[in-house]
Amino acid sequence: MNIWLRTGDPPSGATSVIRFGRFLEAGGKDDRQGPALSEIGGVADIDSRNGDIAAWYVGPGHRSDPEILEALAGSGKAVLLDAGQDGDNALDAPRRAIPTASLVLTADLCGHDDAWVFQRLAVLSAQPESFAAIADRATVIMAAVAMGASDVVVPDASCLDAAALSRIADARMRASSTNDVAAVESVERLRCLSVRRTLAAGERILEDDLTVAVTDYRGLGPAMRSHVIGLTLRYPIEPGDAIHFGHFHDRYADER
């Protein structure tokens, strides 16, 4: 996961599951680096400063600015877009302009109570894009990560509990990987039809040729036994191989 800092140094205690990066506000004020982009020429500054940072933040005032969106689309950097609360239409322009892989919907959760925070996170987690929380409290940051936020935007790095955040991000990643592995293993444990002897292409499968073996998920189930007896093989098959429909000519092939 990514943690975006505007100022300050990354805190200690983070593991490799967390990456830190700098962001700037497109079209907004940047007290540390100079006047607001819009005040000194707007989009031209996105090009000039693009090499200094890894992400751009777009506030609600610039969400529909076509020039800024076009410049950000060509920046090659992550775009942290304030999702606002104006309904989906407000996101139409940025969704059209910014490559999906770069777009991260963002909610400013600073200074809000817990119910409001969770309501916003629930809405964001249902969107197709990645999402991020702008947060100034360690518990809100951890809640966002636990609910699936791919990114966290932190105005003040001192509020980060990097070690705790790493544990949550790591647990989320492990849970996801475990589920995938379990799914693969469960399908590979299926029993299916196989053969007792080597059969060549062109041979017909006879009842005595068939057996049931523990092979892989592509194989025909034991209940398909009666349907394959008498079919002609298009490809050879060895004992222990799973029988699948791809092995056979169709039952009417000889008539053509």
Added chain:
Amino acid sequence: MSGDAIGVVIRARNEAEWLGSCLQAVTLQDYPSVEIVLVDNGSTDDTRAVAERYGCRIVDYGDREFNYSRAINIGIDATDAPLIAILSGHCVPANETWASSLAENLRDPGCVAVYGRQEPLPDSSPFDKRDLWTTFGVERRVQRRDFYFNNANSMIRRSAWEDLPFNESIHGLEDQDWAKKVLRTGHRIVYEPRASVFHHHGINHDQSEERADRHVHIIDLIRQDLT
């Protein structure tokens, strides 16, 4: 398993070599309600006879210049089934659970489409083996942004197609164009490796440079939302 009826739409032109194996596998699915619609694009071999033998409803593509999207749209229009499987005439479902493995993913109301694994056969070309093995892995995947999708072996909700038919202004890769647009509505697409088919000719038709050029052009348009 019980569930909504499935209409299997198969596009074909001179597919007699593989169509029988394909239809044999489709008609032996363990899913209770499967209808097959074959959209025939002027076949001159035994394609239509094979389809008739397996009880397919045959729909003529007509005299217009062939377009992949139009062929699928014609096929879907010919069935009322709520779930639409789209299958190449030279793809053979691996086993009897192909249709149910696709359909069970669509129990999730947030999922509008699912596509399955494609594997080569022993005599597929090395190019096709390489492309299929490297494209279709063994792990199930839920896609929220990645718009890769493949209509050689897929299933979609009819309701999603009614909202967004396949784009007839492009020639090929209608699957990825459609996928990108439905993902933008907040829906999900699933890659389901258990729903496996054998695809003798592969996904890139060996090494056709003309086809590659055409696909690169279309993908570029899709990436820029210009379709």
